[in-house]
Amino acid sequence: MQYMCLIYQPVDAPEMAPAEYQKLFEEYGAYTQAARESGKLVAGEPLQPISDATTVRVRNGKRTVTDGPFAETKEWLSGFYLFDCDTLDEVLDWAAKIPAARDGSIEVRPLMVIPGMRDGHPVAQ
Amino acid sequence: MLSRALGDSHLAEDAVQEAYVIALERWPRDGVPSNALAWIVTTARNRALDVLRRRSRGDEKMALLARLESTQTQDEPDFDDVSVADDQLGLIFACTHPALGLEARIALTLRAVAGLTTEEIAHAFLVPLPTMSQRLVRAKQKIRANGISFAVPDAAHLRERLEAVCTTLYVMFNEGYAATTGDTRVRHDLCNESVRLARLLAELLPDQPEVHGLLALMLLTDARRNARVDENGDTLTLEEQDRKKWDRWLIAAGLAHLGRAAEFNDDGPYQIQAAIAAVHSRAKSFAKTNWRAILTLYDRLLELEPSPVVALNRAAARAMLHGFDIALAEVDAIASAQELDRYAVLHSTRAEMLRRIGKMPEAAQEYRRAIGLTENLAERRFLERRLESVLH
Numbered sequence: 001m002q003y004m005c006l007i008y009q010p011v012d013a014p015e016m017a018p019a020e021y022q023k024l025f026e027e028y029g030a031y032t033q034a035a036r037e038s039g040k041l042v043a044g045e046p047l048q049p050i051s052d053a054t055t056v057r058v059r060n061g062k063r064t065v066t067d068g069p070f071a072e073t074k075e076w077l078s079g080f081y082l083f084d085c086d087t088l089d090e091v092l093d094w095a096a097k098i099p100a101a102r103d104g105s106i107e108v109r110p111l112m113v114i115p116g117m118r119d120g121h122p123v124a125q
Numbered sequence: 126m127l128s129r130a131l132g133d134s135h136l137a138e139d140a141v142q143e144a145y146v147i148a149l150e151r152w153p154r155d156g157v158p159s160n161a162l163a164w165i166v167t168t169a170r171n172r173a174l175d176v177l178r179r180r181s182r183g184d185e186k187m188a189l190l191a192r193l194e195s196t197q198t199q200d201e202p203d204f205d206d207v208s209v210a211d212d213q214l215g216l217i218f219a220c221t222h223p224a225l226g227l228e229a230r231i232a233l234t235l236r237a238v239a240g241l242t243t244e245e246i247a248h249a250f251l252v253p254l255p256t257m258s259q260r261l262v263r264a265k266q267k268i269r270a271n272g273i274s275f276a277v278p279d280a281a282h283l284r285e286r287l288e289a290v291c292t293t294l295y296v297m298f299n300e301g302y303a304a305t306t307g308d309t310r311v312r313h314d315l316c317n318e319s320v321r322l323a324r325l326l327a328e329l330l331p332d333q334p335e336v337h338g339l340l341a342l343m344l345l346t347d348a349r350r351n352a353r354v355d356e357n358g359d360t361l362t363l364e365e366q367d368r369k370k371w372d373r374w375l376i377a378a379g380l381a382h383l384g385r386a387a388e389f390n391d392d393g394p395y396q397i398q399a400a401i402a403a404v405h406s407r408a409k410s411f412a413k414t415n416w417r418a419i420l421t422l423y424d425r426l427l428e429l430e431p432s433p434v435v436a437l438n439r440a441a442a443r444a445m446l447h448g449f450d451i452a453l454a455e456v457d458a459i460a461s462a463q464e465l466d467r468y469a470v471l472h473s474t475r476a477e478m479l480r481r482i483g484k485m486p487e488a489a490q491e492y493r494r495a496i497g498l499t500e501n502l503a504e505r506r507f508l509e510r511r512l513e514s515v516l517h
Contacts, residue, residue, distance in 0.1 A: 001272040087274040088224060089282060110270050 002042060002111040003083050003091040008075040009104035011050075027099045035081065035094060044081035075104065082111075213238070214329045215275040217322075222273050223289040229264035230293045231300070236261055238325075239318045249315045250300070283333075290326065291339045291395060294319050298343050302350070303501065313350075320347060327382065337386035338396030344379030345402035348372040360507040364411040376406045397426045416446040433465050441474055449481040469498035473508060476515075485515045 016024070028046075035041040050069045057064055069076070078100065085091040088108070095106040116122055220233040232250070235241045241249075247257035267273070278286040301315030323340040330336050352370035355361055383403055386396050401422045408414040423439035436459050444452030456475050465471040476491035492512040499505045 003271075086272065087276075088222070088271040089274055089278065092224075108271075110272065112270075 001085065001087075001113075003085060003088075004109045004111060005081040005083065005091070005095045005098065006077055006107040006109065007079045007081075007098060007100045007104065008107060009078045009100055011074055011076055013103060024099060031097060031099065032081075035083070040083050040085055040090075040094065042082040042084050044079070046079035047077060049078070050076045078104070210329055211277055212275075213325070214277050217290060217326065217329075218278055218286055219268060219273055219275045221286075221290045221293040222268070223285070224271060224273060225264055225267060227293065227296060229260055229267075230289070231297045232257060232260050233264045234293055234297070234322065235315075235318060239322060241318065245314075249312060287330075287333060287335065291335060294323050294326070295339060295343070295395070297322075298346075302346060316347060316350070319343065332389070334386040334389040334391050335393040335395050337382045338393060338399050341379045341383040341386060341399035342395050342402055344375045344382065345399060345406050348375035348379065348406065354503065358503055359510070360503045363405060368410065371406065379403065379406070392425070392429075394426060394429050397422050397429065401426075414445070416442055420446055433459050433462060434468070434470075437465065437471060437474055444478060444481075449478045453478040453482065467498060469495045469504075472498065473511075476508075476511070480511070480515050488515045 032041070032044060035044070050073075053067075053069045055066050055068065055070050081094070081098065083091050083094055085094070088110075091108055095101065095108050098106055100106065217234065217238055220237050221230045225233065228250075232246050235246050235249075236243065243258050243261060244254060246261075247254045250257065252260075298316055298319035301312050301317070301319060320340070320343050323336070323343055327333075327336045327340050348371050349366065351372070352366040352368070353361055379399065380403055383396065383399050386399070401419055404415050404418050404422070419442045420439065423435065423442055427435050427439060437456065440452045440455040440459065443455060453475070456471070456478060459465065460471060460475065472491045472495035476488045476495060479485075479488035479491060489512060492508055492515065496505055496508045496512065499508060
Protein backbone atom coordinates (compact mmCIF):
# COMPACT_ATOMS: atom_id res chain seq x y z
CA MET A 1 0.00 0.00 0.00
CA GLN A 2 1.34 3.44 -0.91
CA TYR A 3 1.35 6.22 1.62
CA MET A 4 2.12 9.88 1.05
CA CYS A 5 3.97 11.56 3.89
CA LEU A 6 3.31 15.29 3.65
CA ILE A 7 5.82 17.36 5.58
CA TYR A 8 4.39 20.45 7.27
CA GLN A 9 6.55 23.02 8.99
CA PRO A 10 5.59 26.01 11.10
CA VAL A 11 5.63 29.29 9.17
CA ASP A 12 7.11 31.14 12.14
CA ALA A 13 10.08 28.79 12.63
CA PRO A 14 13.25 30.72 13.56
CA GLU A 15 15.86 31.31 10.86
CA MET A 16 18.59 28.67 10.92
CA ALA A 17 22.33 29.37 11.17
CA PRO A 18 24.32 28.03 8.17
CA ALA A 19 25.98 25.31 10.28
CA GLU A 20 22.57 24.22 11.57
CA TYR A 21 21.18 24.17 8.05
CA GLN A 22 24.13 22.09 6.86
CA LYS A 23 23.54 19.59 9.67
CA LEU A 24 19.85 19.29 8.81
CA PHE A 25 20.71 18.87 5.12
CA GLU A 26 23.03 15.98 5.97
CA GLU A 27 20.39 14.47 8.22
CA TYR A 28 17.88 14.46 5.37
CA GLY A 29 20.53 12.94 3.11
CA ALA A 30 21.15 10.08 5.53
CA TYR A 31 17.43 9.55 6.07
CA THR A 32 16.63 9.45 2.37
CA GLN A 33 19.54 7.07 1.78
CA ALA A 34 18.28 4.71 4.49
CA ALA A 35 14.72 4.89 3.18
CA ARG A 36 15.88 4.14 -0.36
CA GLU A 37 18.01 1.20 0.77
CA SER A 38 15.04 -0.30 2.64
CA GLY A 39 13.29 -0.64 -0.70
CA LYS A 40 10.20 1.06 0.74
CA LEU A 41 10.73 4.54 -0.67
CA VAL A 42 8.93 5.32 -3.93
CA ALA A 43 9.76 9.02 -4.20
CA GLY A 44 10.57 12.04 -2.07
CA GLU A 45 11.37 15.68 -2.78
CA PRO A 46 11.60 18.97 -0.91
CA LEU A 47 9.57 21.98 -2.08
CA GLN A 48 10.61 25.62 -2.42
CA PRO A 49 9.13 27.87 0.31
CA ILE A 50 5.63 29.41 0.01
CA SER A 51 7.20 32.75 -0.89
CA ASP A 52 7.89 31.06 -4.24
CA ALA A 53 4.38 29.69 -4.58
CA THR A 54 1.89 30.69 -7.25
CA THR A 55 -1.80 29.85 -7.17
CA VAL A 56 -4.00 29.45 -10.21
CA ARG A 57 -7.74 28.99 -10.34
CA VAL A 58 -10.36 28.97 -13.05
CA ARG A 59 -13.80 30.43 -12.39
CA ASN A 60 -16.45 30.60 -15.11
CA GLY A 61 -13.75 29.83 -17.64
CA LYS A 62 -11.58 32.73 -16.50
CA ARG A 63 -8.10 31.98 -15.25
CA THR A 64 -6.71 33.94 -12.29
CA VAL A 65 -3.09 33.69 -11.25
CA THR A 66 -2.08 35.01 -7.84
CA ASP A 67 1.01 35.15 -5.72
CA GLY A 68 1.42 32.90 -2.70
CA PRO A 69 -0.46 29.92 -1.36
CA PHE A 70 -4.21 29.50 -1.61
CA ALA A 71 -4.87 30.16 2.08
CA GLU A 72 -3.17 31.79 5.02
CA THR A 73 -1.63 28.97 6.97
CA LYS A 74 0.36 28.48 10.13
CA GLU A 75 2.10 25.51 8.57
CA TRP A 76 3.45 25.14 5.08
CA LEU A 77 3.95 22.04 2.98
CA SER A 78 7.71 21.77 2.66
CA GLY A 79 8.13 18.41 0.98
CA PHE A 80 6.97 14.84 0.72
CA TYR A 81 8.03 11.22 0.79
CA LEU A 82 6.04 8.49 -0.89
CA PHE A 83 6.40 5.05 0.69
CA ASP A 84 5.22 1.59 -0.20
CA CYS A 85 4.62 -0.22 3.10
CA ASP A 86 2.56 -3.13 4.34
CA THR A 87 0.90 -1.42 7.29
CA LEU A 88 0.19 2.02 8.72
CA ASP A 89 2.47 1.24 11.66
CA GLU A 90 5.35 0.58 9.29
CA VAL A 91 4.98 3.88 7.43
CA LEU A 92 4.44 5.75 10.72
CA ASP A 93 7.89 4.55 11.80
CA TRP A 94 9.38 6.07 8.64
CA ALA A 95 7.34 9.25 9.05
CA ALA A 96 8.47 9.68 12.66
CA LYS A 97 12.10 9.61 11.53
CA ILE A 98 11.70 12.52 9.10
CA PRO A 99 13.67 15.35 10.77
CA ALA A 100 10.72 17.79 10.37
CA ALA A 101 8.61 15.58 12.66
CA ARG A 102 10.52 17.16 15.56
CA ASP A 103 9.36 20.74 14.98
CA GLY A 104 6.62 20.36 12.38
CA SER A 105 4.27 17.49 11.60
CA ILE A 106 3.96 14.73 9.06
CA GLU A 107 0.53 14.00 7.62
CA VAL A 108 0.30 10.42 6.41
CA ARG A 109 -2.29 9.72 3.71
CA PRO A 110 -2.79 6.45 1.91
CA LEU A 111 -3.07 6.81 -1.86
CA MET A 112 -6.54 6.09 -3.15
CA VAL A 113 -6.65 2.90 -5.11
CA ILE A 114 -8.93 3.17 -8.10
CA PRO A 115 -9.87 -0.22 -9.53
CA GLY A 116 -8.65 -0.70 -13.08
CA MET A 117 -6.16 2.19 -12.88
CA ARG A 118 -2.46 2.25 -12.14
CA ASP A 119 -0.13 5.26 -12.38
CA GLY A 120 -2.98 7.18 -13.98
CA HIS A 121 -3.43 4.65 -16.79
CA PRO A 122 -6.06 1.99 -17.31
CA VAL A 123 -4.75 -1.52 -16.78
CA ALA A 124 -6.16 -4.87 -17.80
CA GLN A 125 -8.22 -6.38 -14.99
CA MET B 126 -18.87 -24.17 33.13
CA LEU B 127 -19.27 -21.95 36.14
CA SER B 128 -21.39 -19.57 34.09
CA ARG B 129 -23.68 -22.41 33.08
CA ALA B 130 -24.11 -23.34 36.72
CA LEU B 131 -24.69 -19.78 37.76
CA GLY B 132 -26.75 -18.66 34.80
CA ASP B 133 -24.88 -15.38 35.28
CA SER B 134 -21.89 -15.16 32.98
CA HIS B 135 -20.66 -11.84 34.37
CA LEU B 136 -20.49 -13.12 37.90
CA ALA B 137 -18.86 -16.34 36.78
CA GLU B 138 -16.30 -14.49 34.71
CA ASP B 139 -15.51 -12.16 37.57
CA ALA B 140 -15.15 -15.05 39.96
CA VAL B 141 -12.81 -16.97 37.68
CA GLN B 142 -10.78 -13.84 37.08
CA GLU B 143 -10.48 -13.23 40.80
CA ALA B 144 -9.42 -16.82 41.30
CA TYR B 145 -6.59 -16.25 38.86
CA VAL B 146 -5.53 -13.10 40.66
CA ILE B 147 -5.49 -14.99 43.95
CA ALA B 148 -3.54 -17.77 42.29
CA LEU B 149 -1.01 -15.30 40.95
CA GLU B 150 -0.51 -13.97 44.42
CA ARG B 151 -0.39 -17.25 46.29
CA TRP B 152 1.25 -19.70 43.95
CA PRO B 153 4.66 -18.02 43.77
CA ARG B 154 4.64 -17.98 47.59
CA ASP B 155 2.97 -21.28 48.48
CA GLY B 156 3.80 -23.27 45.36
CA VAL B 157 1.46 -24.38 42.58
CA PRO B 158 -1.15 -26.86 43.87
CA SER B 159 -1.01 -30.36 42.39
CA ASN B 160 -4.39 -29.93 40.71
CA ALA B 161 -4.15 -26.33 39.58
CA LEU B 162 -7.33 -26.32 37.50
CA ALA B 163 -9.46 -27.76 40.26
CA TRP B 164 -7.98 -25.18 42.60
CA ILE B 165 -9.02 -22.36 40.26
CA VAL B 166 -12.52 -23.75 39.87
CA THR B 167 -13.01 -24.24 43.60
CA THR B 168 -11.65 -20.81 44.42
CA ALA B 169 -13.81 -19.16 41.76
CA ARG B 170 -16.84 -21.02 43.06
CA ASN B 171 -16.16 -19.88 46.61
CA ARG B 172 -15.66 -16.31 45.44
CA ALA B 173 -18.94 -16.37 43.56
CA LEU B 174 -20.68 -17.83 46.62
CA ASP B 175 -19.32 -15.03 48.78
CA VAL B 176 -20.63 -12.45 46.38
CA LEU B 177 -24.03 -14.08 46.07
CA ARG B 178 -24.37 -14.48 49.83
CA ARG B 179 -23.61 -10.82 50.29
CA ARG B 180 -25.81 -9.70 47.45
CA SER B 181 -28.60 -12.20 47.71
CA ARG B 182 -31.82 -10.83 49.05
CA GLY B 183 -34.58 -12.10 46.81
CA ASP B 184 -35.70 -15.60 45.91
CA GLU B 185 -34.02 -15.35 42.56
CA LYS B 186 -30.60 -14.94 44.11
CA MET B 187 -31.32 -17.80 46.51
CA ALA B 188 -32.13 -20.04 43.59
CA LEU B 189 -28.85 -19.07 41.94
CA LEU B 190 -27.05 -19.84 45.14
CA ALA B 191 -28.64 -23.26 45.41
CA ARG B 192 -27.73 -24.04 41.83
CA LEU B 193 -24.13 -23.02 42.44
CA GLU B 194 -23.82 -25.04 45.62
CA SER B 195 -24.71 -28.15 43.68
CA THR B 196 -22.05 -27.46 41.04
CA GLN B 197 -19.72 -30.24 40.12
CA THR B 198 -16.22 -28.86 40.46
CA GLN B 199 -14.38 -31.51 38.46
CA ASP B 200 -15.45 -30.09 35.08
CA GLU B 201 -12.52 -29.07 32.90
CA PRO B 202 -12.48 -25.35 32.22
CA ASP B 203 -12.04 -24.64 28.52
CA PHE B 204 -8.93 -22.68 27.74
CA ASP B 205 -8.68 -20.56 24.64
CA ASP B 206 -5.78 -21.59 22.52
CA VAL B 207 -2.97 -19.13 21.92
CA SER B 208 -3.99 -18.19 18.39
CA VAL B 209 -7.49 -17.20 19.51
CA ALA B 210 -5.99 -15.04 22.26
CA ASP B 211 -3.66 -13.36 19.77
CA ASP B 212 -6.53 -12.78 17.35
CA GLN B 213 -8.55 -11.13 20.08
CA LEU B 214 -5.61 -9.01 21.21
CA GLY B 215 -4.84 -7.95 17.63
CA LEU B 216 -8.46 -6.95 17.19
CA ILE B 217 -8.32 -4.80 20.35
CA PHE B 218 -5.17 -3.09 19.11
CA ALA B 219 -6.66 -2.41 15.67
CA CYS B 220 -9.90 -1.00 17.11
CA THR B 221 -8.01 1.33 19.42
CA HIS B 222 -5.32 2.43 16.97
CA PRO B 223 -4.37 6.04 17.77
CA ALA B 224 -4.92 6.90 14.08
CA LEU B 225 -8.65 6.62 14.87
CA GLY B 226 -10.51 9.30 16.81
CA LEU B 227 -11.37 8.49 20.40
CA GLU B 228 -15.13 8.30 19.77
CA ALA B 229 -14.55 5.95 16.85
CA ARG B 230 -12.20 3.80 18.91
CA ILE B 231 -14.72 3.41 21.71
CA ALA B 232 -17.59 2.60 19.35
CA LEU B 233 -15.54 0.13 17.36
CA THR B 234 -14.21 -1.64 20.44
CA LEU B 235 -17.71 -2.03 21.83
CA ARG B 236 -18.96 -3.35 18.51
CA ALA B 237 -16.10 -5.61 17.45
CA VAL B 238 -14.57 -6.75 20.73
CA ALA B 239 -17.41 -6.52 23.25
CA GLY B 240 -20.00 -7.62 20.69
CA LEU B 241 -22.58 -4.91 21.44
CA THR B 242 -25.04 -4.11 18.68
CA THR B 243 -24.90 -0.76 16.90
CA GLU B 244 -28.30 0.05 18.49
CA GLU B 245 -26.94 -0.60 21.97
CA ILE B 246 -23.88 1.57 21.36
CA ALA B 247 -25.98 4.39 19.89
CA HIS B 248 -28.26 4.16 22.92
CA ALA B 249 -25.34 4.24 25.35
CA PHE B 250 -23.92 7.37 23.73
CA LEU B 251 -27.30 9.04 23.29
CA VAL B 252 -26.81 9.50 19.55
CA PRO B 253 -29.22 8.53 16.77
CA LEU B 254 -28.67 5.10 15.25
CA PRO B 255 -27.63 6.45 11.79
CA THR B 256 -24.97 8.63 13.45
CA MET B 257 -23.48 5.65 15.24
CA SER B 258 -23.67 3.44 12.12
CA GLN B 259 -21.90 6.16 10.17
CA ARG B 260 -19.22 6.46 12.85
CA LEU B 261 -18.59 2.73 12.70
CA VAL B 262 -18.54 2.67 8.91
CA ARG B 263 -16.02 5.52 8.77
CA ALA B 264 -13.79 3.90 11.38
CA LYS B 265 -13.78 0.60 9.50
CA GLN B 266 -13.11 2.47 6.25
CA LYS B 267 -10.12 4.20 7.84
CA ILE B 268 -8.73 0.88 9.04
CA ARG B 269 -9.12 -0.56 5.55
CA ALA B 270 -7.80 2.48 3.62
CA ASN B 271 -4.77 2.82 5.88
CA GLY B 272 -3.88 -0.83 6.15
CA ILE B 273 -4.09 -0.71 9.95
CA SER B 274 -2.74 -4.05 11.06
CA PHE B 275 -4.65 -6.63 13.09
CA ALA B 276 -1.42 -8.05 14.47
CA VAL B 277 -0.27 -7.62 18.05
CA PRO B 278 2.26 -4.75 17.96
CA ASP B 279 5.90 -5.71 18.38
CA ALA B 280 7.92 -4.78 21.46
CA ALA B 281 9.04 -1.45 19.96
CA HIS B 282 5.44 -0.26 19.54
CA LEU B 283 3.71 -1.98 22.41
CA ARG B 284 3.97 0.87 24.91
CA GLU B 285 2.57 3.53 22.56
CA ARG B 286 -0.23 1.29 21.35
CA LEU B 287 -1.07 0.09 24.83
CA GLU B 288 -1.46 3.69 25.93
CA ALA B 289 -4.10 4.12 23.22
CA VAL B 290 -5.89 0.95 24.35
CA CYS B 291 -5.90 2.09 27.99
CA THR B 292 -7.12 5.59 27.11
CA THR B 293 -9.96 4.11 25.07
CA LEU B 294 -11.09 1.81 27.87
CA TYR B 295 -10.75 4.45 30.57
CA VAL B 296 -12.73 7.06 28.64
CA MET B 297 -15.35 4.36 27.97
CA PHE B 298 -15.47 3.60 31.69
CA ASN B 299 -15.89 7.26 32.63
CA GLU B 300 -18.63 7.71 30.02
CA GLY B 301 -20.53 5.05 31.89
CA TYR B 302 -19.53 6.03 35.39
CA ALA B 303 -20.23 9.73 35.15
CA ALA B 304 -23.53 9.12 33.38
CA THR B 305 -26.53 10.84 34.83
CA THR B 306 -28.51 11.59 31.71
CA GLY B 307 -30.42 9.13 29.62
CA ASP B 308 -30.97 5.53 30.55
CA THR B 309 -28.53 5.04 33.42
CA ARG B 310 -28.90 1.29 33.22
CA VAL B 311 -27.49 1.31 29.71
CA ARG B 312 -24.76 3.70 30.76
CA HIS B 313 -23.81 1.38 33.59
CA ASP B 314 -23.51 -1.35 31.00
CA LEU B 315 -20.81 0.81 29.45
CA CYS B 316 -19.01 0.77 32.78
CA ASN B 317 -19.34 -2.98 33.07
CA GLU B 318 -18.20 -3.53 29.49
CA SER B 319 -15.09 -1.42 29.99
CA VAL B 320 -14.20 -3.31 33.16
CA ARG B 321 -14.76 -6.58 31.34
CA LEU B 322 -12.52 -5.45 28.47
CA ALA B 323 -9.81 -4.29 30.89
CA ARG B 324 -10.01 -7.71 32.56
CA LEU B 325 -9.65 -9.40 29.20
CA LEU B 326 -6.67 -7.19 28.41
CA ALA B 327 -5.03 -8.03 31.76
CA GLU B 328 -5.58 -11.68 31.01
CA LEU B 329 -4.09 -11.42 27.51
CA LEU B 330 -1.20 -9.18 28.58
CA PRO B 331 -0.47 -10.28 32.14
CA ASP B 332 2.99 -8.71 32.19
CA GLN B 333 1.91 -5.12 31.57
CA PRO B 334 1.75 -3.23 34.88
CA GLU B 335 -0.26 -0.32 33.47
CA VAL B 336 -3.00 -2.72 32.34
CA HIS B 337 -3.31 -4.02 35.91
CA GLY B 338 -3.15 -0.40 37.07
CA LEU B 339 -6.01 0.56 34.76
CA LEU B 340 -8.12 -2.38 35.89
CA ALA B 341 -7.35 -1.59 39.54
CA LEU B 342 -8.36 2.05 39.00
CA MET B 343 -11.65 0.99 37.39
CA LEU B 344 -12.48 -1.55 40.10
CA LEU B 345 -11.64 0.79 42.97
CA THR B 346 -13.71 3.57 41.38
CA ASP B 347 -16.57 1.24 40.51
CA ALA B 348 -16.63 0.05 44.12
CA ARG B 349 -18.08 3.44 45.07
CA ARG B 350 -20.82 3.37 42.44
CA ASN B 351 -23.70 2.75 44.84
CA ALA B 352 -22.44 5.33 47.34
CA ARG B 353 -21.78 8.21 45.00
CA VAL B 354 -25.36 9.44 44.71
CA ASP B 355 -28.09 9.83 47.31
CA GLU B 356 -31.68 8.56 46.99
CA ASN B 357 -32.53 11.60 44.82
CA GLY B 358 -29.71 10.83 42.41
CA ASP B 359 -27.69 13.77 43.71
CA THR B 360 -23.91 13.52 43.70
CA LEU B 361 -22.22 12.90 47.04
CA THR B 362 -18.60 13.86 47.66
CA LEU B 363 -16.08 11.38 48.98
CA GLU B 364 -16.55 13.04 52.37
CA GLU B 365 -20.34 12.62 52.29
CA GLN B 366 -20.43 9.05 50.99
CA ASP B 367 -21.52 6.19 53.23
CA ARG B 368 -18.43 4.02 53.13
CA LYS B 369 -20.43 0.98 54.19
CA LYS B 370 -21.97 1.10 50.71
CA TRP B 371 -18.58 0.67 49.07
CA ASP B 372 -18.28 -2.75 47.48
CA ARG B 373 -15.59 -4.50 49.52
CA TRP B 374 -15.29 -7.24 46.95
CA LEU B 375 -14.49 -4.84 44.14
CA ILE B 376 -12.03 -3.05 46.43
CA ALA B 377 -10.30 -6.35 47.21
CA ALA B 378 -10.12 -7.16 43.51
CA GLY B 379 -8.76 -3.68 42.74
CA LEU B 380 -6.12 -3.94 45.45
CA ALA B 381 -5.10 -7.36 44.14
CA HIS B 382 -4.51 -5.96 40.67
CA LEU B 383 -2.66 -2.98 42.06
CA GLY B 384 -0.44 -5.40 43.99
CA ARG B 385 0.10 -7.38 40.84
CA ALA B 386 1.11 -4.19 38.98
CA ALA B 387 3.48 -3.16 41.74
CA GLU B 388 5.48 -6.37 41.35
CA PHE B 389 6.89 -5.05 38.08
CA ASN B 390 8.40 -2.01 39.77
CA ASP B 391 7.56 0.13 36.74
CA ASP B 392 4.96 2.71 37.67
CA GLY B 393 2.74 4.77 35.38
CA PRO B 394 -0.21 7.16 35.49
CA TYR B 395 -2.88 4.46 35.85
CA GLN B 396 -1.05 2.71 38.66
CA ILE B 397 -0.56 5.99 40.52
CA GLN B 398 -4.22 6.96 40.12
CA ALA B 399 -5.24 3.50 41.28
CA ALA B 400 -2.92 3.87 44.27
CA ILE B 401 -4.65 7.15 45.16
CA ALA B 402 -8.03 5.42 44.92
CA ALA B 403 -6.62 2.60 47.06
CA VAL B 404 -5.61 5.01 49.84
CA HIS B 405 -9.21 6.27 49.90
CA SER B 406 -10.55 2.72 49.87
CA ARG B 407 -8.47 1.79 52.88
CA ALA B 408 -9.42 4.86 54.95
CA LYS B 409 -11.97 4.18 57.69
CA SER B 410 -13.37 7.68 57.22
CA PHE B 411 -12.69 10.80 55.20
CA ALA B 412 -10.98 12.42 58.21
CA LYS B 413 -8.74 9.39 58.73
CA THR B 414 -7.51 9.39 55.11
CA ASN B 415 -3.74 9.26 54.73
CA TRP B 416 -3.47 12.62 52.96
CA ARG B 417 0.31 12.60 53.13
CA ALA B 418 0.39 9.41 51.05
CA ILE B 419 -2.12 10.93 48.62
CA LEU B 420 -0.04 14.08 48.26
CA THR B 421 3.11 12.05 47.58
CA LEU B 422 1.23 10.09 44.92
CA TYR B 423 0.00 13.31 43.29
CA ASP B 424 3.58 14.59 43.26
CA ARG B 425 4.56 11.50 41.31
CA LEU B 426 1.56 11.79 38.98
CA LEU B 427 2.49 15.40 38.26
CA GLU B 428 6.00 14.22 37.34
CA LEU B 429 4.58 11.61 34.97
CA GLU B 430 1.83 13.79 33.55
CA PRO B 431 2.48 17.47 34.10
CA SER B 432 -0.97 18.98 33.59
CA PRO B 433 -2.95 21.73 35.32
CA VAL B 434 -5.76 19.24 35.98
CA VAL B 435 -3.42 17.00 37.97
CA ALA B 436 -2.01 20.09 39.74
CA LEU B 437 -5.56 21.05 40.71
CA ASN B 438 -6.25 17.62 42.22
CA ARG B 439 -2.98 17.83 44.07
CA ALA B 440 -3.99 21.21 45.53
CA ALA B 441 -7.30 19.74 46.71
CA ALA B 442 -5.38 16.98 48.52
CA ARG B 443 -3.05 19.58 50.00
CA ALA B 444 -6.02 21.39 51.48
CA MET B 445 -6.68 18.41 53.71
CA LEU B 446 -3.08 18.31 54.89
CA HIS B 447 -2.01 21.95 55.07
CA GLY B 448 -5.27 23.86 55.25
CA PHE B 449 -7.62 25.49 52.81
CA ASP B 450 -5.92 28.91 52.73
CA ILE B 451 -2.58 27.45 51.60
CA ALA B 452 -4.30 25.22 49.04
CA LEU B 453 -6.34 28.17 47.79
CA ALA B 454 -3.14 30.09 47.04
CA GLU B 455 -2.00 27.08 45.00
CA VAL B 456 -5.30 26.91 43.12
CA ASP B 457 -5.07 30.66 42.42
CA ALA B 458 -1.62 30.12 40.92
CA ILE B 459 -3.02 27.38 38.66
CA ALA B 460 -6.01 29.60 37.76
CA SER B 461 -3.74 32.51 36.82
CA ALA B 462 -2.43 30.52 33.85
CA GLN B 463 -6.02 30.74 32.48
CA GLU B 464 -5.59 27.44 30.72
CA LEU B 465 -8.38 25.98 32.82
CA ASP B 466 -10.66 28.99 32.69
CA ARG B 467 -13.46 26.99 31.09
CA TYR B 468 -12.92 23.96 33.29
CA ALA B 469 -15.80 23.69 35.78
CA VAL B 470 -13.77 21.74 38.34
CA LEU B 471 -11.31 24.63 38.70
CA HIS B 472 -14.15 26.92 39.74
CA SER B 473 -15.92 24.40 41.95
CA THR B 474 -12.63 23.61 43.71
CA ARG B 475 -11.92 27.31 44.28
CA ALA B 476 -15.51 27.79 45.45
CA GLU B 477 -15.19 24.93 47.95
CA MET B 478 -11.96 26.34 49.37
CA LEU B 479 -13.42 29.84 49.63
CA ARG B 480 -16.46 28.37 51.38
CA ARG B 481 -14.28 26.52 53.90
CA ILE B 482 -12.39 29.66 54.86
CA GLY B 483 -15.64 31.59 55.17
CA LYS B 484 -15.41 33.83 52.09
CA MET B 485 -19.03 33.27 51.14
CA PRO B 486 -19.63 35.98 48.50
CA GLU B 487 -16.50 34.95 46.57
CA ALA B 488 -17.49 31.31 46.95
CA ALA B 489 -20.96 32.06 45.55
CA GLN B 490 -19.43 33.76 42.53
CA GLU B 491 -17.22 30.74 41.82
CA TYR B 492 -20.13 28.30 42.28
CA ARG B 493 -22.05 30.32 39.67
CA ARG B 494 -19.13 30.11 37.24
CA ALA B 495 -18.89 26.36 37.81
CA ILE B 496 -22.66 25.90 37.31
CA GLY B 497 -22.47 27.80 34.04
CA LEU B 498 -19.80 25.43 32.77
CA THR B 499 -21.42 22.17 33.92
CA GLU B 500 -23.65 20.16 31.61
CA ASN B 501 -24.01 17.11 33.82
CA LEU B 502 -27.38 17.49 35.58
CA ALA B 503 -26.50 15.77 38.84
CA GLU B 504 -23.30 17.80 39.07
CA ARG B 505 -25.29 20.97 38.48
CA ARG B 506 -27.80 20.12 41.18
CA PHE B 507 -24.91 19.45 43.54
CA LEU B 508 -23.33 22.83 42.80
CA GLU B 509 -26.68 24.59 43.08
CA ARG B 510 -27.18 23.08 46.55
CA ARG B 511 -23.73 24.31 47.53
CA LEU B 512 -24.51 27.75 46.14
CA GLU B 513 -27.70 27.82 48.22
CA SER B 514 -25.71 26.93 51.34
CA VAL B 515 -23.26 29.81 50.95
CA LEU B 516 -26.03 32.32 50.25
CA HIS B 517 -27.71 31.69 53.61
